[in-house]
Amino acid sequence: MIEKPAYDWNPRSDDVQKDQIAAYDDMRHRCPVAHSEYLNWSLFRHEDVVRALHAHETFSNSVSNRLVVPNGMDPPQHTLYRRIIEPYFNAQRMEAFEPVCRQIAIELVANLxxxxxxxxxxxxxxxxxxxxQAAFLGWPTKLHEPLRRWTRRNHEATLARDRTAMEDVAYEFDRYIRSLLMERRNAGASAPNDLTTSLMRERVGDRLINDEEIVSILRNWTVGELSTISASVGILAYYLAGRPDLQQQLREQPALLPAAIDEILRIHAPLIANRRIATAPVEFCGRTLPADARVTLMWASANRDETVFGDPDTFRLDRDPALNLLYGAGIHICPGAPLARLELRIVMEELLGQNSRIALASGQAPVKAVYPASGFSSLPLRVERPAKDDAVFSQ
Ligand code: HEM
Structure with a gap:
């Protein structure tokens, strides 16, 4: 029998927003396939999320009327654009970007x-x-502040489900990027030799990629980058602030950082969820979701599922990386993961190397971020460095 849309929970209630991770744990135990007005059908269990990820014919990514390259696409169209995108994150590009990324981290740590x-x-x-993000794409520093405002407004409009505001925010982003494309086109052969210029030369089938597609790709990367990286840096710093022993261990054995970062972000997800739409009726946990059901894959819960990870809060460096859904799985697995991993490793190396201690501030408590953001909206910390830098990792 097809389920009637009765609501099992309210994802925007104060209780949920006060502590999203705890609320999703509770839902996974109480009602792992839950219906709500705001998120429609949410899948909280690891097994169910993985099933949806690998059945992309039944769980389509075509959830919006807007062009979203590549996250809003299904094969065969999706495959065409993934082929364009993936080389931008290959080992060669990451190696070339590493010193730029490190310099930014060093300067920011020095300013603390x-x-x-x-x-x-x-x-x-x-x-x-x-x-x-700006350095990776070749964007000018004058775009930093508009992009910061843009990310905040994008979150607010998404939480409020304010469609007009969402359209306005998308339009605002389009304007910034179209003007960058125009500048490059006007510059002709003297256009900067950066990633944005390089994207403009890509071909889809037998034609050049058009501006709408470029803007959409860059928007997808920017949404991917700005909020998840900033949430991740906050989550990592908070986690280590509460664990001086782990901080010390990572300082002494930096080779453990990549696994430690992935594990901390499994425990506290920087990205809460992604969407799908069912193309046929599907059953989960004895509940039947109708064709056209909107489905939300709850990364922040699936990665804490006890049936896969035991006690979700136990920090372990010997977990099977294939079980960690931090960067997704299946055909939509995050193409930017090599960049994200590079950035997070470097920023933690610099923070731990140049600072003798990251500690929670005594007075004010951290404030958790509300959906769709994760991590913290405010995180008072003390980052104490000795007078003479004891830079353990930096040369
Ligand atoms: C810690 C940082 C990041 C996390 C946790 C993360 C996580 C994810 C996840 C879970 C997905 C799968 C979405 C789905 O199945 O619908 C995804 C997709 C994607 N991510 Fe990331 N991401 C991060 C950083 C980045 C960066 C730095 C970029 C690019 C600059 C990026 C670009 C993308 C794109 C374009 C997709 C869509 C791929 C597709 O649909 O084929 N992400 N990301």
Whole structure:
């Protein structure tokens, strides 16, 4: 029998928003396939999310009327664009970008107060994400502040489900990017030799990629980058602030950082969810979702499923990486994962190397971010460095 749309929970309620991770844990135990007005059908269990990820004929990504390259596409169209996108994150490009990324991290760490408290999200995590993104794409520094505002407004409009505001925000992004494309076109052969110029030369089938497609690709990368990287940096710093022993271990054995970062972000997801739409009726946990059901894959819950990870809060460096859904799985697996991993490793190397101690500030408590953001909207920290830098990792 097809399920009637009765609501099992309210994802926007104060209780959920106060502590999203705890609320999703509760839903996974109480109602792992849940219907709500705001997110429609949410899948909380690891097994169900993985099933949806690998059955892309039944769980389509074509959830919006807007062009979203490549996340809003299904094969065969999706495959065409993935072929264009993936080389931008290959090992060669990552190697070339590493020194640029490290320089940004070094400068930002140097700007932190040597002693005293700092609101780490606005003073560090957001700036790191913005500067790294702009440097990777070849965008001017004058775009940092508009992009910061754009990310906030995008989150607010999504939470409020304010379609007009969402359209306005998308339009605003389009304007910034179209003007960058125009500048490059006007410059002709003297256009900067950066990633944005390079994207303009890509071909889909027998034609050049058009501006609408370029803007959409860059929007998908920017949404992917700015909020998830800044949330990740906050989550990592908070986690280590509460665990001086782990901080010390990672300082002494930096080779453990990549696995440690993936594990901390499994425990506390920087990206809460992604969407699909069912192309046929499907059954989960004895509930039948109708064709056209909108389905939300809850990364922040699936990656904490006890049946796969045991106690979800136990930090372990020997987990099977294939089970961690931090960067998704299946055909939509994050193409930007090599860049994200590079950025997060470098920023943690610099933070741990140049600072003797990351600690929670004494007075104010951190404030958790609300959906669709994750991590913290405010994170008061002390990042204490010795007078003479004891840079363990940096040369
Ligand atoms: C910690 C940082 C990041 C996390 C946790 C993350 C996570 C994810 C996840 C879970 C997906 C799968 C979405 C789905 O199945 O619908 C995804 C897709 C994607 N990510 Fe990331 N991402 C991160 C950083 C980045 C960066 C830095 C970029 C590019 C600059 C990026 C670009 C993309 C794109 C374009 C897709 C869509 C791929 C497709 O649909 O084929 N992401 N990401």
């Amino acid at each position: 107060p040597r002693a005293g408290e700092v609101e780490f999200i606005s003073a560090f995590a957001e700036d790191f994400a913005l500067r790294v």
